[in-house]
Amino acid sequence: xxxxxxxxxxxxxxxxxxxxxxxxYVAEGLRLALDADASRDGxxxxxxxxxDEVRSEPxxxxxxxxxxxxxxxxxxxxxxxxxx
Numbered sequence: 001x002x003x004x005x006x007x008x009x010x011x012x013x014x015x016x017x018x019x020x021x022x023x024x025y026v027a028e029g030l031r032l033a034l035d036a037d038a039s040r041d042g043x044x045x046x047x048x049x050x051x052d053e054v055r056s057e058p059x060x061x062x063x064x065x066x067x068x069x070x071x072x073x074x075x076x077x078x079x080x081x082x083x084x
Contacts, residue, residue, distance in 0.1 A: 003011075015025035 011025060012022055015022045018025065
């Protein structure tokens, strides 16, 4: 396995700061990556898995979004100032 020089230098530096061997630091990173991957596969439920699915349809139709934005803007306006 080849690792780009700049990535290797950063890993070596961070491992040294934590007084750890590079192989142990890398092994921990790989474990974390595998755990994150497993949670995305549905093997475990984590906060990221909720947002991983891509929505096939928009939550709101486009013609409904503009009135929602206008309503939110008008609710934020200070009634004591004219912000027009």
